[in-house]
Amino acid sequence: MSALSSLTETRAPELGRDAGPAPAGTTLVLGLGNELRGDDGIGPAVIRALGAREDLPSDVTVLDGGLAGVETVLLLKDAARAIVVDAAEQGLAPGEWRRLPVAAVLEQTASTGGGSWHAAGLAQALALGQALDTLPPDIVVYAVQPLRADFSPGLSEPVQGAIPTLCERILSDLLTLTA
Template identity: 30%
Template sequence: MTNIAIVGIGNILLSDEGLGVRVVEELQRGYVFSPDIHVVDGGTLGLDLVQLLSGCERLIVVDAVAGGQPPGSLYVLHGDEIADYFRGKISLHEAGIREVLRMLEVMEKPLPEVVILGLEPGSIEWGFSLSPAVADNLAQAVDAIVRQLGVWGIAALPIKCL
């Protein structure tokens, strides 16, 4: 069986900075996954994610991504784009995720496939709510995750269809 992790990261106290956590909450409310799919609120765990991700074959990281596009713009990064992502330092958590992935490589447990998915933040000020531009595109981020799982041959079953 494929072991896939979908990890939402961010600080929910800082508006759009908590995007990854909010997307994971939406996934957990709206979909049922097979036991080999781990949907995780990674919050601000940082290197604590190493143990959780050890042994995974595929990873989707969901985060606020500051890439210079209008607030709410969707980013989906694969393969070589991820190296550019780390060089460009466009994620609010890039150092933490980069460290986790490098630690797994050092442990000789690299993740064979990683996708980074995010929305451009509109605000990272104190506040529990997402900015309107990000909140309006939250469903787009969820849909992008479901599409990526489909590419990998994994079905996400909407709860309303059960």
């Protein structure tokens, strides 16, 4: 969980062994989060759900970024377009989500001061990517409100329940983006 008011994402390059940046010029859907921390696992859960869809456009790469932290910059660097899914404390009802242009996330990061590079998360990775001028031109963030992000695996019912509509909306984005 990281994107908005919370900057608490654990720092760690805990990617899947073969996880690497998407091939240059493709569309990347990147799910972030720690599956051992309750609803923080929404990013990886959406990636699994999308990966199982037969109507996923063939030129789209879906990637479980885990706790990529600041290294998210490298995962996003070569994509032409990107969609990022992460849990974020936004004061909404659990399971509610917002589709945010990256500018909104960057603005929020600047206003909250950034946080520590020892524990960098998505917000800092996006700010660093912007400074490096390596962010894909087209990038949106799906920020999902968690019910709980405590020390236990598994999504809460409202967050689990958000996955189908979230996937539909992301697929509609992908069809528009790849059209």
